[in-house]
Structures are given as C-alpha cells and as structure tokens.
Amino acid sequence: MAGFGDISGYNRPYGLDPNRETNDLYDSRYQQIYGYHTPVTEEYQGPPLVMDDLVEDDNSAYVTTAISVASLITENLLSHPFIVLRRQCQVHNGLKNYHIVPYTLLPVVARLHRRQDLTTLWKGIGSTCIVKGLNLAVEDAVSKGxxxxxxxxxxxxxxxxxQHISLKCISVALITPFYSASLVETVQSDIASDKPALFDVFRDGMVRLLEWGKPSRGRMLPIWAIVMPTVALSISKYILHITLRCITVKCLRFKQRHRHELSDPYLHYPKQANPLLEDIQLKANIFAFVAMEVMFYPVETIIHRLHIQGTRTIIDNLDTGASVIPILSGYEGFVDCYTTIVAKEGTAGLYKGFGALVLQLAAHIAIIKLTTWVVCEVSNLLKPAKSPTGSDDSGQLQQKYLFN
Incomplete structure (x- = not known):
C-alpha cells in the first residue's frame, strides 16, 4: 500500500502492533471511539479512514473533475447567447426597456428567433474564442521573454x-484592439450586415491598432483612449476574483474543519490529493466569478459603449425584437460616458441587460447542478456492493487505512 505508510500494525483485530514503538502523544478522539490508544508516529497524522470512505472520495474526485469541465465549457461556450443579449442591451443608449429582470427578455428572444435563424444569438463566438486564445498566447510569450x-x-x-499583474496588464493592452473588433461582431445584427469571416477579427483589430492616434471614422475614439479603462477593468476584476476566492476558500475550509470535528472519523488528506479541497476550490471559483460579474457590470457597460462608438454598428432592437437600430453616440471618454448615462438614462442605465446576466449565471449554476447529479448517479450505479463485515464479538473489525 504505497503512499499509506506502514499499516501492518493496524490489520489486527484490535489494531496495535506489540513490536511497534509507542509515543507519549496519543489521539484522544480515537481512544474514545475505539477504546484504545493509537501511537502517533511520523507516518501517522490523523485518525484512520475506512475503505468505504476511500471509494466515496474517488467518486467525489470524479464529480469535481466533471464539474470543472462543465464549468469551463459553460463559461466559454454555452454562456455566449446570454453575453450577446447583455452586450446588445449595454451598448444601446436609446433602449427604453432596460431588461434589468430576466422575464422581459424572453418574448424578445422568441421574436428574434422567429425573425432570424437559431444562430442569431451565437454570432461572434468564433472571434470571442480567438481573442481568448490570443490573450493566452500573448501572456505565454511575455512570460517567456x-x-x-x-x-x-x-x-x-x-x-x-x-510582475504577474504587469504581465496581465501588458497582455490586455495588446489585445484591446482585437477585443473591440470581436465586440462589434458580437452585437451587430445579422440581417443588417454581412456575416464576418472567421479571421476578420485580426484584420479589424490591426486597423484599430494602426489608428493609434485620431481615427479616420467619425466619432470613433482612438485606441489609446480605450486601452487604459479596459486594462483597469480587467485587472480590477482579476484582483477581486483572486481575493474573493482566497477568502471563500478560508471560510469553507474553516466550516469543513468545524463540521468534521463534530463527526467521526475526522479525515486528514495529503494536500496534493484532497478531493474535498478541490471541491472547495471549485465552489470558491464559482462564487468569485458571480460576485465579480455583478459588481463590475456598470463599469463594463461604460467600457463597451466606448469600444463600439463610431464603428457604425447596427444592432437588433431589443425593445421589440423585430427591427434593427444604429448605434449613435458621442462620448469623449470614460468620465463623460458615465455622467451622460446617469443624466439621460438614470443610474439604472448602467444596468441595462442585467437580466441577461442573471439568466447566464442561473444557467451556469443549473448546468453544474445537473452535471453533479448525473455523475453521482452514474457513480452510484458503477459502485461495487459493500462486502458484509463481521461483528465485534468475533474479533472481526473493518480494516483501517492511514494517509501520510
């Protein structure tokens, strides 16, 4: 049993190896439960874990892995229709129905699908994935350099x-022109403009990058005026995410430790193979993601309007779902955009399309719950039947295993 230490002394009916050296330190909880002391050696760092718990923890590891994969797919692919809806609401300065609650979007989406095809809410997904991949490539290149x-x-x-934060800032700054091009592809209407090719995001991004100074098209802001707020938003979200994740992990681990102290036996895992810790990390990531998206939603609205200004983009009118409307704005920068929105649309104007975010987060959590239920059911079906154990009177005790 590699990795479990010497367990030969614990296979006996009453556990102790007479040839094993004892120590002055004993586990009082183990004595209360099983009626005898267990020596604390370098190989022993906690009370025993029965084999049934090991099987259950293997199942827990499978569940955690499946949830991680489902969360990754949901965040990058299945959430895209909701991202399209919320971005179209955010950039539409003349939108009368703010769609702050989810149910107002449902009839609009139904009309969009009747008027257009089923792919209308999947526009720009190719460029979105390209920008995410480009971001990872730039981070890797800067890190190696x-x-x-x-x-x-x-x-x-x-x-x-x-240095790590500086790397993130450089990466976001370099891909900002391509993010602008991807944003345009995400919000523009399919029936009012030609569908872009897969790699048009590189061409349009390079055009924005070369127009570093005053661009040639109308009220479009120069890219240098957009880079700073975009980097600030991205880094603020990132720092908040890792901060909330760390705090949540500490709280969940404290809660888990307190719960296990009240139950028998109390399990100790090696840090490198702890399914409970992986589950805590996953829950903390989900909580930090939800909090981050909600808290920075108004800032994201302002940034998206700055990106889209002057691009001559025509979007679906989400007041009716049956027409299109051009985006016309004349913001001079981040502060001017904020004051104009509050003055003309009210504070609620910063939360246009918030109902789409609620639907996105609800779908994300629902998919994770469904994945958990499916994997647990499959694990229970494949789990071998428990072998019967003898009674304590006959001296037959269930075998105990110790982690390092």
Whole structure:
C-alpha cells in the first residue's frame, strides 16, 4: 500500500502492533471511539479512514473533475447567447426597456428567433474564442521573454506578484484592439450586415491598432483612449476574483474543519490529493466569478459603449425584437460616458441587460447542478456492493487505512 505508510500494525483485530514503538502523544478522539490508544508516529497524522470512505472520495474526485469541465465549457461556450443579449442591451443608449429582470427578455428572444435563424444569438463566438486564445498566447510569450510568472500560484514574493499583474496588464493592452473588433461582431445584427469571416477579427483589430492616434471614422475614439479603462477593468476584476476566492476558500475550509470535528472519523488528506479541497476550490471559483460579474457590470457597460462608438454598428432592437437600430453616440471618454448615462438614462442605465446576466449565471449554476447529479448517479450505479463485515464479538473489525 504505497503512499499509506506502514499499516501492518493496524490489520489486527484490535489494531496495535506489540513490536511497534509507542509515543507519549496519543489521539484522544480515537481512544474514545475505539477504546484504545493509537501511537502517533511520523507516518501517522490523523485518525484512520475506512475503505468505504476511500471509494466515496474517488467518486467525489470524479464529480469535481466533471464539474470543472462543465464549468469551463459553460463559461466559454454555452454562456455566449446570454453575453450577446447583455452586450446588445449595454451598448444601446436609446433602449427604453432596460431588461434589468430576466422575464422581459424572453418574448424578445422568441421574436428574434422567429425573425432570424437559431444562430442569431451565437454570432461572434468564433472571434470571442480567438481573442481568448490570443490573450493566452500573448501572456505565454511575455512570460517567456521576461521571466515573469504567468500563474498567480507561482508568485513567491511581492515583487513576483507585481510582475504577474504587469504581465496581465501588458497582455490586455495588446489585445484591446482585437477585443473591440470581436465586440462589434458580437452585437451587430445579422440581417443588417454581412456575416464576418472567421479571421476578420485580426484584420479589424490591426486597423484599430494602426489608428493609434485620431481615427479616420467619425466619432470613433482612438485606441489609446480605450486601452487604459479596459486594462483597469480587467485587472480590477482579476484582483477581486483572486481575493474573493482566497477568502471563500478560508471560510469553507474553516466550516469543513468545524463540521468534521463534530463527526467521526475526522479525515486528514495529503494536500496534493484532497478531493474535498478541490471541491472547495471549485465552489470558491464559482462564487468569485458571480460576485465579480455583478459588481463590475456598470463599469463594463461604460467600457463597451466606448469600444463600439463610431464603428457604425447596427444592432437588433431589443425593445421589440423585430427591427434593427444604429448605434449613435458621442462620448469623449470614460468620465463623460458615465455622467451622460446617469443624466439621460438614470443610474439604472448602467444596468441595462442585467437580466441577461442573471439568466447566464442561473444557467451556469443549473448546468453544474445537473452535471453533479448525473455523475453521482452514474457513480452510484458503477459502485461495487459493500462486502458484509463481521461483528465485534468475533474479533472481526473493518480494516483501517492511514494517509501520510
């Protein structure tokens, strides 16, 4: 039993190996439960874990892995229709129905599907995936060129943390022109413009990048005026995400430790193979993602309007779902955009399309719940039947296993 330490002394009916050296430290909880002391050695760091618990923990590991995959797919693919809806609401400065609650969007989506095809809410998904891949490629290239850590987990000092944040800032700044091009493809109406080719995002992004100064098209803002607020939004969301995740992990681990202290036996896992810790990390990621999206929604509305200004984009009119409307605005920058929205549309104007975000988060959580239920049911079907164990009178006790 590699990885479990020497368990030969614990296979006996009453557990102790007479040849095993004892220690002055004993586990009082184990004595209360089983009626005898267990020596604490370098190989023993907690009360025993029965084999049934090991099987259940394997199932828990499968569930956690399946949920992680489902969450990744949902976040990057299945959430795209809701992202299209909320972005179209955010950039529409003349939208009368703000769609802050989800149910107002349902009849509009039904009319959109009747008037257009089923792919109307999947527009721009190719360019969105390309921009995400480009972001990862730029981060990798900058990390290899500078030696700065690409992952937050590899930061071992304050200096490395700031290097990691600087890497994120450079990456976001470099892909901002391509993000603008992808945003246009996401919100523009299919019936009022030609469908873009898959790699048009590179062409349009390079055009925005070359027009670093004053662009040639009308009221379009220069890309340097958009880079700073875009980087600030991205980095703020990232820092808030990792902060909330760390706080949530600490709270959940404290709650788990307190719950296990009241139950028998209390399980100790090695840090490198702890399914309970993986489950906590997953829950913390989901909570941090939801909180981050909700808190920065108004700022995202402002940033998207700055990106779309002057691009001559025509979007679906989400007041009716049966017409199209051009986007006309004349913001001078981030502060002017904020004050104009509050003055003309009210504070609620910053939350246009919030109902689409609610639907997105609800669908995300529902898919995770469904994945958990399916994997648990399959695991229960494939789980071998428990073998009967003898009574304590006959001296037959269930075998105990110890983690390092």
């Amino acid at each position: 500078t030696g700065w850590p690409k992952e937050i987990g590899k930061c071992e000092s304050v200096l490395q943390f700031f």
